[in-house]
Amino acid sequence: MNPQVSKETKVLVVDDQVLAKGYMKYSLEELGFSNITYVDKAQHAINKIRHEHYDLIICSYNLKKDHDGYHLYDQLKHNGELEPSTAFIFISADTTSDLVHSIVELQPDDFLAKPFTVNDLDKRLTKVLLRKRALKxxxxxxxxxxxxxxxxxxxxxxxxxxxxxxxxLALKTKGELLLACGHHDQAKEFYQAIINVQPFTWAQLGLVNAHIRLNEDDDAEKLVLELAFKSDSQLAAYDLLSALQIKQKDFEAALECVVMATEISPRNIRRHKTALDLSRITHDYETQFEAAKKIVRFAKDSIHDKPENYLNVARAGIDFAMTADESETYKLLKQANEYVKQFKTAFPKAELHDQIKVIDARLLYLQDEKENAKALLDQLAEENWELESMDALLDKAKAFHELGLYEKSSQIMDVIEQRCKKDDKQGGLFLHYVRQEKQERSTIKQTPKELNNSAVAFYRRGDLEDALRVFRQAFTVMPKNLSIALNLLQAITMNENTDKNDISIQRLIDNCIKVIENGELNDEQFERYQKVRELLHETA
Known part of the structure; x- marks a missing residue:
C-alpha cells in the first residue's frame, strides 16, 4: 500500500463482530491507515455518512443488530447519499449464490470473502483506492x-x-454519463464502437439501454435475449427485458422475467414490488400473494420494513381467496389473518384501525357474513381519503364494491387515479392497474365467485348466450383459473351462434387451452376437456 494513499484515506468500518473488527483494525493499521472510524450498526453508519465524507467504507454484509449491510448500501445508493468518490467494499464469510448475486447486483467497488490475509486486503484496497483517486x-x-x-x-x-x-472504468463511466445526459444516439454509437473492439458485457447492456431509449425495440430485444443466457449478464438482462416488455404492455411476459430475476437475486425489494404490480395487472393472484409475502420476508430489519407490507399480504391473500376453489379458501383466509397478527406484533403502536376494519370486512364477506361486513364498514371514520395510503384506499374500494356499494367504490377509485397522476413515486404500472380496475369494476359488478356461480346457473338452464357472456367476464378477472377456463371453453363450443373463426374468439380459445393444459385436471375435468377438444376439432 502506498503510504501516502493510506495516510490520506478516511475510513469507516461497519461491523458488529468484535473479533472481526479487531482483525480489521490490525490489518488496516498494518497497511498504514490511521484515520479510521468504527461503528457496529447500520443506522450509526448512515448518521456518520450524512455528516462526514469518507474515502473508503468497509462494511460487513451480515450485520445482526439492525439493518444488514445489503440494505444499508441499498439505502445509501437509492437516496443518493453515497458520493461517487467514496469506495464501498463488502466483506462476508458467506459466499452462497444468492448472496453473491445480490452483491453483484448492487455493484459495490469490491467484495472480499472471509477469511482474508493482510496481503489480500492490501491488493484489493490498493486497486480500488487508486481507481477512485484517478477519476476523482x-x-x-x-x-x-x-x-x-x-x-x-x-x-x-x-x-x-x-x-x-x-x-x-473511464469508458464504462462515459457510457453511463452519455445515457444520463440524454445523448442516446451518441451512447449507441459509443457502445457499438466498444463492442466492435471487445464485447464487454457492460457495453452490450449499455447498448440495449440506448436502443430502448431510442425506441429501437427490435434491436434491443434481439441483443438482450442473447445476454439473458449468459451468467454474468443474466440478471441485468432480465431487468432490461422486463422494462422493454412493460413499455410494450406485454405484462404477462414482463412478470415472467421479473419472477425469474427474483429467483436469482431474491433480496431486491423493488423488484418484488414490480412483481406485485404486474401480477395485479395480469390477475395472477397467486403470484401477487407470493410477492407480497416475499416483501415482508426480505424487508424485515431494513428501510423497507413497514406496517403496510404485512397488511398487503393479508389483502393479497383475500384477493386470491376470492378467486380460489373452496378447498383453498379457508387456508388463504387463515394466512391472511396470520399476517394481520404479525403486523400487530411487529408494529404495536401503529394506528391503522380503519385499515384493519376493511380487511376484517372483506374476510367476513368471504365467510358469507355480509351484514356484519357492512356494519364494520359503517364504523369507518369520516372520509379522509387524502390522508390514506394508495393500498389502503384500493382495499377500501374493493370492500365497498364487493358489498354492492358501487358508487362509493367508484368515488374512491377516482381519488386514487387523481393522486396517481400527481404522485410520480407510484409509477406507471400502478396507474395502469388503477385504470384497469376502474374499467373492469364499472362493467363487472359481481365478484369473481358470483360470476362463476351465475354463469353456471345460466348454462344449466340452457341459456348459452348469457352463460358465455358471464363466463367471459369471469375469465377476465380470473384468467389463471382452470375451472373458469374449462367452463368458458365448453360454453364457446356448445354455443352454435359463436363464430369459432372470429379472431377474438380464437384468441380466447387459445388462452383457455393454455390455462387448462398448464394446470392439473381432476378425472371429471379431464373427461370434459377431451369431449370439448373433440367438438372443437369437428367444428374446425
Whole structure:
C-alpha cells in the first residue's frame, strides 16, 4: 500500500463482530491507515455518512443488530447519499449464490470473502483506492449532479495516455454519463464502437439501454435475449427485458422475467414490488400473494420494513381467496389473518384501525357474513381519503364494491387515479392497474365467485348466450383459473351462434387451452376437456 494513499484515506468500518473488527483494525493499521472510524450498526453508519465524507467504507454484509449491510448500501445508493468518490467494499464469510448475486447486483467497488490475509486486503484496497483517486475530478462533478461537466472531464481523462490503466472504468463511466445526459444516439454509437473492439458485457447492456431509449425495440430485444443466457449478464438482462416488455404492455411476459430475476437475486425489494404490480395487472393472484409475502420476508430489519407490507399480504391473500376453489379458501383466509397478527406484533403502536376494519370486512364477506361486513364498514371514520395510503384506499374500494356499494367504490377509485397522476413515486404500472380496475369494476359488478356461480346457473338452464357472456367476464378477472377456463371453453363450443373463426374468439380459445393444459385436471375435468377438444376439432 502506498503510504501516502493510506495516510490520506478516511475510513469507516461497519461491523458488529468484535473479533472481526479487531482483525480489521490490525490489518488496516498494518497497511498504514490511521484515520479510521468504527461503528457496529447500520443506522450509526448512515448518521456518520450524512455528516462526514469518507474515502473508503468497509462494511460487513451480515450485520445482526439492525439493518444488514445489503440494505444499508441499498439505502445509501437509492437516496443518493453515497458520493461517487467514496469506495464501498463488502466483506462476508458467506459466499452462497444468492448472496453473491445480490452483491453483484448492487455493484459495490469490491467484495472480499472471509477469511482474508493482510496481503489480500492490501491488493484489493490498493486497486480500488487508486481507481477512485484517478477519476476523482469526474466523481466530484457527478456528486454535484453536474453530469455534462463530468462527461467533459472523463473525455479529457481518456485523451491522456498515462491514464490507460484506468481506461476500462473511464469508458464504462462515459457510457453511463452519455445515457444520463440524454445523448442516446451518441451512447449507441459509443457502445457499438466498444463492442466492435471487445464485447464487454457492460457495453452490450449499455447498448440495449440506448436502443430502448431510442425506441429501437427490435434491436434491443434481439441483443438482450442473447445476454439473458449468459451468467454474468443474466440478471441485468432480465431487468432490461422486463422494462422493454412493460413499455410494450406485454405484462404477462414482463412478470415472467421479473419472477425469474427474483429467483436469482431474491433480496431486491423493488423488484418484488414490480412483481406485485404486474401480477395485479395480469390477475395472477397467486403470484401477487407470493410477492407480497416475499416483501415482508426480505424487508424485515431494513428501510423497507413497514406496517403496510404485512397488511398487503393479508389483502393479497383475500384477493386470491376470492378467486380460489373452496378447498383453498379457508387456508388463504387463515394466512391472511396470520399476517394481520404479525403486523400487530411487529408494529404495536401503529394506528391503522380503519385499515384493519376493511380487511376484517372483506374476510367476513368471504365467510358469507355480509351484514356484519357492512356494519364494520359503517364504523369507518369520516372520509379522509387524502390522508390514506394508495393500498389502503384500493382495499377500501374493493370492500365497498364487493358489498354492492358501487358508487362509493367508484368515488374512491377516482381519488386514487387523481393522486396517481400527481404522485410520480407510484409509477406507471400502478396507474395502469388503477385504470384497469376502474374499467373492469364499472362493467363487472359481481365478484369473481358470483360470476362463476351465475354463469353456471345460466348454462344449466340452457341459456348459452348469457352463460358465455358471464363466463367471459369471469375469465377476465380470473384468467389463471382452470375451472373458469374449462367452463368458458365448453360454453364457446356448445354455443352454435359463436363464430369459432372470429379472431377474438380464437384468441380466447387459445388462452383457455393454455390455462387448462398448464394446470392439473381432476378425472371429471379431464373427461370434459377431451369431449370439448373433440367438438372443437369437428367444428374446425
Amino acid at each position: 475530478k469526474v466523481y466530484r462533478f457527478m456528486g454535484k449532479g453536474q453530469l455534462s461537466k463530468a462527461l467533459v472531464e472523463v473525455e479529457l481523462f481518456l485523451s491522456i495516455p498515462k491514464n490507460s490503466e484506468f481506461f476500462p
